[in-house]
Amino acid sequence: MAQAILVTRLLLLLTWMLLAGRAAGTPGAQAPHWTGAMGQEVLVQRQHSHGSVCLHCCCAVVSGPCTVQGFLGGALSVKCKYKQRYERKPKFWCKKGTGSHCAADIIITSKNHPVVLQDRLSIQDNRAQRKFTVTMEALTEGDAGNYLCGVRTGKTQSNESVNVKVIVSPAPTLRPGPAIPPTTAAPPGTPDPFRYFPVLAGLQVLALLAMSGAVLWVSLRGG
Template sequence: MRIFLVWTLFLMRSTSTGGQAVTGPRQVTAEQGSSLAVSCSYKPRYKLYSKYWCRKNLLWFCLTYAIQTDGSEVTVTRDRVSIRDNQTANSFTVTLSSVTPGDEGQYSCGVKKKARFNQWHSTKVMVYAALSNTTEDSDLSPLTTNPLCPRGCGEPPVLSQPSVIHLLLLLSIKVPLALAVVGGAAWLRSRCRSRGQDILQLLEASSSTRARGCPPVPATPKP
């Protein structure tokens, strides 16, 4: 176990100069289904060395190379990956076609040595889903797809922010005012109803008093 840890630290220390000998982007992003191109530069002394592109495993090392050059400027292609070295510009480009979500991960672009440890640079590949153009058309209502009606005529109007604020102010004023008017009308109605009942009671009391104090009306004799 100690030998493995010492060997791992030795590898990390030996390859830590990869950022100086080989440089490139730290992260690249591609749309699903499109092509991705990654360019890495190297020191002029590595011009005739083989250049490679690989995917890192759990230990952050490359056990197998996805693709590599033979030390020349000839383009090498394998499945969906191709690599081309430009020794005049001291850079090489890796192209990945038909990108899929499974292509996400950590990769290395580097210079392969024979007797010494490789020089490399780490790059993270991110893939985002492609936007479908048919989503908008599938969500349209029958009214908007009517040939007699121009597109969007059946959609409700969109209020701007000042219009919304104005509407809220009107509601905040009109709603309490309407509640006050309804409450006042109800109060007046109940008040009038109670006064009417009081008047009726007074009239009934006065009529009963008069009935007790009035003499009986004599009967008119028949002829």
């Protein structure tokens, strides 16, 4: 009796595997295929928007990246942090001059204006998290160089800042992905190989069930 039940279970398992294999081979059962072009586009867009940041520099009050990189025509963001008690102090970003002084192109916040927009530059001071973000857009070769990211700590324009080197590289080029050949429809009159699949599958299932019943009947009589 136990042998008959085992044989029946094996036949049912084979039947299920056969039907599952046929269903996987039918048209439209394949998993969706994605090309790499979109992934490359997203990667390049991310590089254009944020650039790459390596290492960190710091002073007594301010810390920030030592180097940031962007691409021609793109944008980059620089995040600098500062210590407590300097939330209301002006934050600035400028081209470095002599020592810790600004040479030109300064953008600076104020006590009442934590967000400032100026041409292609913007600076946003998040006082709750004690960090400010500088964004440079439409990068040109002239934007490369050394900058100061800092806090103005006194009325006499005394600064606490870190040096940030900006690198502007040529924009990366995208390589076109492999061309996907168009699908051609079958010529008229071509028989569909899957047209009779339900009938054949049903006959196979009936045959297997009949064999299973015969084996079970013989086993019971022999027992």
